[in-house]
Amino acid sequence: MINNLHDFLHDFFELHDCEVHKTDEGLLHVKLTRELDEALMNRPFYWHYMDKLNQVGEPTTLQLDINKKQSESNGEWIHFGSPRLQQIFNFIEKKAKYTVLYEKRESTVQEPLYPWLICNLRVNYCGLQKKEVIYSIGLHLIHGAILLDMMNRLESLSFDRMMSDYTYTISPIIRPVSGLKRVYDFIESNIEQEDLTWAEQAMQTLNEEVELLQHFYYEENEEELFQQEKEDLTKRLYPTISIEIINAGIFYISNDSTSKLMMDK
Amino acid sequence: MNLQINRDTDYVEQFQNKIEDPTSLTSWDLFKQSYQIAETVKIDSFTDLVSLKLLPDLELLPHQKECAETVIQEMNGRALLADEVGLGKTIEAGIILKEYLVRGLVKKVLILVPASLVNQWTAELNQKFLIPANPATKRVNWEHTDIIISTLDMAKSERHRKAILEQDYDLVIVDEAHKLKNHKTKNFAFVQQLKKKYCLLLTATPIQNKLTDIYNLISILRPGYLGSYDEFMKNYRQQNKHVSDPYLKQLISKVMVRNRRKETGITWTDxxxxxxxxDFTEKEQQTYLAIEDFFRQRTVISSLTYRRELCSSREACYLSLKKWGEADESKNNDVQLQQLLQSIGExxxxxxxxxxxxxxxxxxxxxxxxxxxxxxxxxxxxxxxxxxxxxxxxxxxxxxxxxxxxxxxxxxxxxxxxxxxxxxxxxxxxxxxxxxxxxxxxxxxxxxxxxxxxxxxxxxxxxxxxxxxxxxxxxxxxxxxxxxxxxxxxxxxxxxxxxxxxxxxxxxxxxxxxxxxxxxxxxxxxxxxxxxxxxxxxxxxxxxxxxxxx
The missing domain is CATH 3.40.50.300 (P-loop containing nucleotide triphosphate hydrolases)
Structure with a gap:
């Protein structure tokens, strides 16, 4: 959960090498980088011309106002519903789909790191309404142990994209792609245990509506419209579950930390 | 019950390639941020309105929030919003639209409104609801624009009709929907043919004249819900039943939300x-009577229209009387008519x-x-x-x-x-x-x-x-x-x-x-x-x- 949007955005811009100034009143002063300017400011022609003219170009400076009411904001208003934030969210979601990370160690002797598949997923339940459940799953790629709530368990560890000195990796026995399939199987067997009343209700409503439809078009003799209405109904009411991967990656973790992860409840 | 579960197969297929390509890999911090976002925007329950949290500046009246909840939870997104004039049907439609957008159930939207309201709808959706809605322009691209506000006339016109009917809309909203009350009109046929998942019809007068008005509106939302046309006529028309028929009332209440001013509990100005x-002047009164006399002699037509017009202005009466005279050559030499016209003119x-x-x-x-x-x-x-x-x-x-x-x-x-x-x-x-x-x-x-x-x-x-x-x-x-x-x-x-x-x-x-x-x-x-x-x-x-x- 994002508990403090101000901090969240500050970190985001800093991670992307922007100059950021944060004030206590909830303002954020950001000088964008070219990468972020292109992603957020929607002015492809500007950058196109700058490149043509061999010039560097000037990325935009944003003044973001967080937490206040829209009408009182002093700068660009940012809230969980604002389009700018949505844009930033989309940018992050797209960019942070895959990773390979190594636990940071300060070893003085050779130390092996064991492969884990960390996978965050969203299960979408669509019936009469929609609901989402998020899973964070860790799969040990050597012996196949599965842990839930993985992102929270990993919170106390640090990771880097480069291996620390004196560490080396153990190759997975379970291939990452088969790992993903195991994760799916695990979640699906979980879902099968769940209460399916919502889906039964949706199915029942769908059947009732289709019956009404048949009755309505019985005399009208308009097959095409009937089929279309039926299709619309099915789209709207047929219960479905889809599992979406938010992001996933291979994490190499030391034996010490692995034991701790497995111990935590 | 056997439910099909869809997997994200593309992701799985690409996974091996992606993790071998350093440019597509992300840092631990960003990986965490992405997960935090997912946790934050997650839709926890089937029922609560999640969009309201995203619109802190929107002040809703209780009946408006209730309406949105009813439409989404009980009517499954197909409803007649029939509040009395001025209670904020646009606001209600706005929340419903926002809620579906936030829940990811709706992406492509067509909004049909009277020409004079296109700008207002655009402004309200963008400003109040932060919904990127666009008015349809001459060169509108029906396929690539997600949320379009257009007029019914433009949408059904020869030029655009085909392109629109090819689209799969997730939500269609029709404002002033009493224009669809007649099932024999082009308006009705057009809206009926639109491919649509959810549908909202807005009108302050769901029944303008006849019970069949509401039958037709409901037929767009839920065909067959009130039976076939003939059956409906047989049941309710010939047996002399009407809207107060409790059974019919109950049926209608499941597709229609209708708030009345006095029920909303808001104090309205008086x-x-x-x-x-x-009082007419003597001259005017004489002319008024002269018109009545004139037409009484010619029993073919009633003086009613012309008397009504004289009560409004000389001009209205003069012009329409003159037009009546010119429509028929035999009246060219009608002296009495000329006199009457002259006295009106004077x-x-x-x-x-x-x-x-x-x-x-x-x-x-x-x-x-x-x-x-x-x-x-x-x-x-x-x-x-x-x-x-x-x-x-x-x-x-x-x-x-x-x-x-x-x-x-x-x-x-x-x-x-x-x-x-x-x-x-x-x-x-x-x-x-x-x-x-x-x-x-x-x-x-x-x-x-x-x-x-x-x-x-x-x-x-x-x-x-x-x-x-x-x-x-x-x-x-x-x-x-x-x-x-x-x-x-x-x-x-x-x-x-x-x-x-x-x-x-x-x-x-x-x-x-x-x-x-x-x-x-x-x-x-x-x-x-x-x-x-x-x-x-x-x-x-x-x-x-x-x-x-x-």
Missing amino acids: RKIETVWV LPHHSKALKLIDLIKNSNEKFIVFTEYRATQIYLQWLLHQEKIPTVIFRGGFKKGKKDWMRQLFQNQARVMIATEAAGEGINLQFCHHLVNYDLPWNPMRLEQRIGRLHRFGQENDVHIYNFAIRNTIDEHVMNLLYSKIKLFENVVGQLDEILSELQVSNLEKEIESIFKESKSIGETKIKLDNLTAVISSHNTDTELEEKSI
Whole structure:
């Protein structure tokens, strides 16, 4: 959960090498980088011309106002519903789909790191309404142990994209792609245990509506419209579950930390 | 129950390649941030409205929130939003749309509204709801624009129709949906054919004249819900049942949300009604009688229209009488007609118009003046101009941009807006609180639409309504016999639509017209109108009593 949007955005811009100034009143002063300017400011022609003219170009400076009411904001208003934030969210979601990370160690002797598949997923339940459940799953790629709530368990560890000195990796026995399939199987067997009343209700409503439809078009003799209405109904009411991967990656973790992860409840 | 579960197969397929390609890998911090976002925007439950948290500046009235919940949770996104005028149907549709967008259930949206409301819808959705909605322009790309606001006329036109019918819409919204009440029209067929998952129809008058109006609207939302057309007619029409039939009422309540002002618990500003009586000058009265005589001799046609027109302005009457004369060569040499036209032409300024000038001059407020006739509209504008009172005129036929412009001129510069009937729909004038019914429409629903432009949510002042009527004319009958008795001005007409359909009075205006035409004397007219109003008002008290007893 994002508990403090101000901090969240500050970190985001800093991670992307922007100059950021944060004030206590909830303002954020950001000088964008070219990468972020292109992603957020929607002015492809500007950058196109700058490149043509061999010039560097000037990325935009944003003044973001967080937490206040829209009408009182002093700068660009940012809230969980604002389009700018949505844009930033989309940018992050797209960019942070895959990773390979190594636990940071300060070893003085050779130390092996064991492969884990960390996978965050969203299960979408669509019936009469929609609901989402998020899973964070860790799969040990050597012996196949599965842990839930993985992102929270990993919170106390640090990771880097480069291996620390004196560490080396153990190759997975379970291939990452088969790992993903195991994760799916695990979640699906979980879902099968769940209460399916919502889906039964949706199915029942769908059947009732289709019956009404048949009755309505019985005399009208308009097959095409009937089929279309039926299709619309099915789209709207047929219960479905889809599992979406938010992001996933291979994490190499030391034996010490692995034991701790497995111990935590 | 066997449920199919869809996997994200693309992701799985690409996974191996991606993790071997360093450029597609992300850092631990960003990986965490992405997960935090997912946790934050997650939709926890099937039921709560999640969009409201995203719109902290939106102030909702309780009935609006309830409406959105009902439509989403109980009606599964196909509903008739039929609040009385001014209770915020647009707001309700906005929350529903936002909720579906946030839940990821809706992406492609078509919104069909009257031309004069396109800009307002665009502004409200963008500003109040932060929804990126676009008005349809000439070169609109129906395929690639997600949320489009268009007019029904444009959408169904030859040029765009095909492209639109090819789209798969997740949500279709139709404002002023009573335009779809007739299932034999192109409007109806077009909306019926649209591919749509969810659908909202908005109208303040779900039943304008007949019970079949609502049948047709519901057929778009849920075909078959009220049975086939023939069955429905058989069940409810011939057996003399109506909307108060409890079974039918219950059926309808599952697809329609209808809030009434008095149920919303909000204090509304008052309507201050004043009838302004005007006496014809002797000359005018003579002309009025002359018209009646003239047509009584020629029994082919009733003088009704022309007398009504004379009560509005010389111009209206003159032009239409002249047109009648020119339609037929045999009347070219009709001396009596020429004399009549001449005497109309020679009349001095209209008594009603002079009274209007008086009223406006004695006040500093802005006025909106409604008339039924364009000729009157032009005359009044000229007359007010002579008096150095700045005016704007407003007609239904104006292009969208012109309507917005006129509204703005009225708000910022002019004192008076002179509008014809068609302006009643789709323009909001909360900044004005003086309304003149220069002539009265014979259909009370139209009257309510006029008043509703001013007396709506957001109006901070009491609304003053001045009803002009000329003594000893048809005006007086309509005023006394129809309007005063039903207390139409005081009570929001709200229920009248239902009453009329219960009484099987299919078209009140025609009913009244035929009473005037068929009655042989003033006495007879009075009796017939009395009967009509008595039935209506007794029904009114009946339903009030019924409602109290529940």
